[in-house]
Amino acid sequence: MVTTKNLVKLVWAVNQSLGLKLEREEDYTYKNKKGEEDFWPLFQQHMDETETTVSLIRNRGLHSLLVPELKNVDVFLVESQPDLTFQLSLEKVSKTGITDFCFQMNDSMASMESMAKLNLE
Secondary structure: OEOOOOHHHHHHHHHHHHOOOOEEOOOEEEEOOOOOEEEEOEEEEEEOOOOEEEEEEEOEOOOOEOOHHHOOOOEEEEEOOOOHHHHHHHHHHHOOOOOOEOOOOOHHHOOHHHHHHOOOO
16 A cells, blocks of 8 residues: 555554454564564454454565565555455555555565565464
């Protein structure tokens, strides 16, 4: 998602539009191949009935981008088991006016390392 709004407002809008209860978790931590560690704000909800985790994570960490290939993306909405309803969810979020642009990412848009970082379970 691309947005000019702050993260708290975005989380609230996503929760309202999708009927979620994303809650702040401990920052996501990742150490790159050079051994440098970075942290990203993370919000999640696990749904036991579908064994799915929905995560919202900012692309910009303290020192680097989570997915540097997509430097214009501000936030990722990640579902651990995406299906057709995930695309419908993106459409709902885009209609809230809180985002400037929403799209579904595919494997060809980022490196394997970046895609692995988005496996947030």
